[in-house]
Amino acid sequence: MKYFRLVWSNLLRKKTRTTLTIGSFAVALFLFGLLVTIQTAFNQGVEVAGVDRLVVRNKISLIMPLPLSYEEQMLQIPGVKAVTFATWFGGYYQDPKNFFPQFAIQKETWLKMYPEFQVPKDEWSAFLADREACIVGRKTAQKYGIKVGDRIPIVASIWGGVWEFNVRGIYTGARTEDDTTQLWFRWDYLDERRQWGKGTVGWYVVRVENPDDAMAVAKAIDERFANSSWETKTDTERAFAAGFVKQMGNIKLLILVIGGVVFFTLLLVTGNTLAMSVRERTGELAVLKTLGFTDVAVLWLVLGESLLYSAQGGILGLAAVKLFTLHGDPTGGFLPLFYLPPSKMVLGLLVALATGAAAGVIPAVLAMRLRIVDALRRV
Amino acid sequence: MVRVDGKGNTGALVQVRSLDKTYQRGSQEVHVLRGLNLDVERGEFVAFMGPSGSGKTTLLNLLGGLDLPSRGSITVDGDEITHLSGPKLAAWRARHVGFVFQMYNLLPVLTAFQNVELPLLLTRLGKADRRRHVEIALDLVGLSDRLDHYPRQLSGGQEQRVSIARAVVADPTFLLCDEPTGDLDRKSAGEVMALLERLSAEFGKTILMVTHDPRAAERAGTVLHLEKGELVEGQGGS
Ligand SMILES: Nc1ncnc2c1ncn2[C@@H]1O[C@H](COP(=O)(O)OP(=O)(O)OP(=O)(O)O)[C@@H](O)[C@H]1O
């Protein structure tokens, strides 16, 4: 620690250069954090998805419905433990750009299927007791200032008209990653009020007895309904979510390439800056060695300098991302899980330090190898 | 007694025997030191003189463990430093040698206080003890009112006094000074020499100093001349 001052005072030597170096780290880490946040947002759905849940949809297209009668039939297939269903409502609240998902849900089985979603008991009872009731996710409730007891209008783009719902509860997620942007209302109410499509559901969600048998059960379901007029396509929830992500292209690769280029550039720029700084003060480094600082100590002084640049820049950049994500999803509903997880912040800091160390290695070794007599003669 | 004939008694603080230093310059060998002998006892103040290029700095670097000889041995206080290498030599320098250079060689990013504290960072002294030592050393060189000044805020003479404070702060076995007044005006040079003289007379410091300046050499107890790679006594030679 007593050497810290020595390293620190070298940072103050050329303030502009130091600021720029720290700035490049900050910008790179900001970009890194942002990319990771976006990637997390895309993948979170996949990671959060239950391993023991299957999604059964119409084989032709996701927007085609399935008959209500499938619920009973699926429950008879071996390996199926529970079934629930939902229908996409596709409306908006007040303004078309206020997008959040609304599901008409099967009220008896929905929460049993999704234990990660939590609703206070009394609120859930109130929901069951009121045909026009709805439950709103915490994030959406916060965003639009929706409270229990409110009556909120949803413009139904698919079914027509303005539907008003009584907010009977707010649901929360057991984990930060859980999506709390949805609105649920009762499927029986939807079916009663809509003009067409009566007696159909959007998709089924099936819980299997044993996750290991998930694929076999999925196959059994699709076979059961093959050659009917409503053929099904069954996937694990994870595959279903990943299918969504795949439509966005290979985001991971994109992030790796962009990130790689940025950090490689950073490596060269910082390495060059440090090498320059070492070259400028060969005399001083030689003096330190003269005073009895070992070669290895001098190596650490230079490396420490590089690590200080990267740590400061890294913290700045990641803090900026954190601030940015505090406002939540900037795309207005497209990436509901827009946040930078702490584990990824730690990862970012490690990446910054690793880049700092890599950039500092060559200059540090140059400083270490410096021979006193040669360096002093050059002064 | 300072001797240059290699016959000093075994108790001498510094014993140099048959020291050779050869530099390779292209295909040519430059013999700078040839069979040099030297004995310096504790508390002596020795000045080395000689024409430019005669090898004074080379000799001082060898005595300070900054470089290794081609042949021969140097023993300081019983340690044969010509056998030490790497980290051991660095530790030996930290413990035994105080360097003073012509160009002061202070670190520009550190204050006078921090510059003087540098050698103490390599000791086990705690913060408070380091502060006390640094203050004593800067007081000794008459700069207690300049603790927080950076080198660029000091005159050449003051810088050199700070560097002397840095050289003595860890109480080394001896001081090695390479033209300590070479870059100073007459008045500052006088002050620096008075300081070295006082360190020798009052504190019994052993000092080996290279100088071109006869007035500076006068202050030393012994003046030696470097001629043809060997040391000779007296005022002869150049
Ligand atoms: N690394 C080196 N490689 C080749 N020759 C060297 C090297 N270091 C010193 N020399 C040569 O050795 C000789 C002695 O140099 P040194 O610096 O010891 O002289 P000096 O007596 O200190 O001179 P000055 O009074 O100018 O400081 C010179 O001829 C110099 O050119």
Ligand SMILES: [Mg+2]
């Ligand atoms: Mg010289």
